[in-house]
Amino acid sequence: MTGLPFRPEMKENDAVAIETPRRQPTLDEVAERAGVSRSAASRVINNAPHVSRAKREAVRRAIDDLGYVPNATARALATQQVGAVVLAISGDDPGMFADPFFAEVVVGVNSVLEETELELMLSLATSTRGQARLEQLLRTRQADGVMLMSLHGDDPLATLADQASVPVVFGGRPLTFEPRYYVDADNRGGARLATEHLVKSGRRKIATITGGLDEGAGMARLQGFQDALAVAGLDNSLVEHGDFREDVGSRAMSRLLERAPDLDGVFIASDQMAMGALRVLGQAGRSVPGDIAVVGFNDIAGARHTAPPLTTVNQPIQALGREMARMLLALMAGEQPSPLILPTRLVVRESA
């Protein structure tokens, strides 16, 4: 890299002033060139009042002449505002962010942040190291706000977050406590819808493969399943414990097939697991939906391409991101937004 900011070996007034890989211009330089004080210059930049029209113009001119851009760090130090928020994803599996779910969330978050001056920092707190950093961040105000997703079980971050010195909004509710500010999808309602669909289509021996039960979403989807079966007066004991991942789904499906060879419907708490299950079903020679109807959850992009295309529950993931960001903004503005639960809906394709 040429263009590093310093060339220490040059003498004070070395004649060779050609091509200046100059330091960024500072506010002082702007002020001087415009013939005003630094304070005045600062005021026009933050367009605060108390600057005469003439000086305001002069400063503006100086700014583009010099190509001045305020130094964000200095400003942050002076204002005690970092100018950035972080999206933190906590969890134990390093690769878990690879789930397209998060990518969608990011798109949503970004869409609202793009309207502001805030930067987005990503914190994948997967290792202990990452966790520690995130904790520190919550305590020490290295960001102006935090969006926290995917807390597992009794993640200590949960409580830490709620008493953090910086606004925090949760994406999804952790199991162990109800955060003050969160946005979640209606997981329970969606699962219920899915299961009802199975019931309505005449299935009577209905199983489920759950998500991770140490997560709010996993638990809620199981409850929705149970809700529906209770209403229908059907047996709800056919439960296999999964964790959202594909291979786990296949294994759970195998077990289910062993436990209840005559089952005719299954609600699976994630599309990834459903994909795994579909494959097992195919290998076992069961036709879908002929022998067994299956419905998934999430409506990921791949769901319409499985064989057969997967009936599943759609949740508005980008909206989730958007709303988290909006809520955080509100919080940072001193408001007290209410928690938000986003609707889910059944997408009927061919697997059920």
Added chain:
Amino acid sequence: MTGLPFRPEMKENDAVAIETPRRQPTLDEVAERAGVSRSAASRVINNAPHVSRAKREAVRRAIDDLGYVPNATARALATQQVGAVVLAISGDDPGMFADPFFAEVVVGVNSVLEETELELMLSLATSTRGQARLEQLLRTRQADGVMLMSLHGDDPLATLADQASVPVVFGGRPLTFEPRYYVDADNRGGARLATEHLVKSGRRKIATITGGLDEGAGMARLQGFQDALAVAGLDNSLVEHGDFREDVGSRAMSRLLERAPDLDGVFIASDQMAMGALRVLGQAGRSVPGDIAVVGFNDIAGARHTAPPLTTVNQPIQALGREMARMLLALMAGEQPSPLILPTRLVVRESA
């Protein structure tokens, strides 16, 4: 939010000093408590030499007593180093980051950044506003380094980036110029492999659906396709222009079917498009791979669940992210790393 840093309505020495939602302790406070100068305290924190054993201990003790954490902003201002790098994804489509590809890249990047003290900022420069911000960032050193991906056509960022005042590494090569530092996948080689596979399995009327030809990857994959056909002495005129997205893939496939009803193999530059194509093929009553063999590119997670499972070219996406990050780190350390091209390999499943 309780716990905001200031409670302005409290008088100077209000008796109610209970539960202090105190400001973060500063270095001065640490120094005072340890009975040393601020400089000394600073030295032990950055574990620089020239501090006696005793004082070092004292400072350490003061630090945990107070729960002191250095203020990153202040440090950044003093050192002229931000302590953060940005992963920038440029493009026109707001939703394009939803492509799981990027999620994987992020995982890779994160895995190496996690070993450092650097934060990761994400910049989805999709709108003009986002672009402008990114440009500014390149000029004004708001980050210590930049990873730049997915430049389209003649994106002005490309040249801007190379003369930026901050280290930049490219992910993939833009079409219009060869960056100094980049890591890319062997797109051309992969495409060639894919096409050769088609040839070897006896296909003779082979088409391709290209990616966006304003991107390096799109172009390279087309070239790889042509390479293989040239060697085999086959006609290479069956080219439909796509852009990586699914629906575009379906449409291109339809056109292909019209143009050449007797085609028996197709190489498609992305799995997403391949999925769209597969559906069209199904609707048209063509069997895969019986009538037509298809091979995709990317090996996304969904590829093994299509009907039939998709033969495709795998590229090491996480590794791409990892290597970008590593290269950036090297650059920031003043080294001059060489560009890197990561291998791709064919994953044979059932569609070809």
Added chain:
DNA sequence: CGCAGTACTGGGAGCGCTTCCAGTTTGTTG
């Protein structure tokens, strides 16, 4: 016992910006 090293030590000057405040200018009004 004196002197050159060597290892510490802390004062102080920034880094670039915001913001308070006292002082100055300008404009209004009876």
Added chain:
DNA sequence: CAACAAACTGGAAGCGCTCCCAGTACTGCG
């Protein structure tokens, strides 16, 4: 035209940290 308010102005004090440098304390050696 005097008297005041309102609008501007710029000096100066930070924000919390790093790092240079002059000074002090201590070591070992002749």
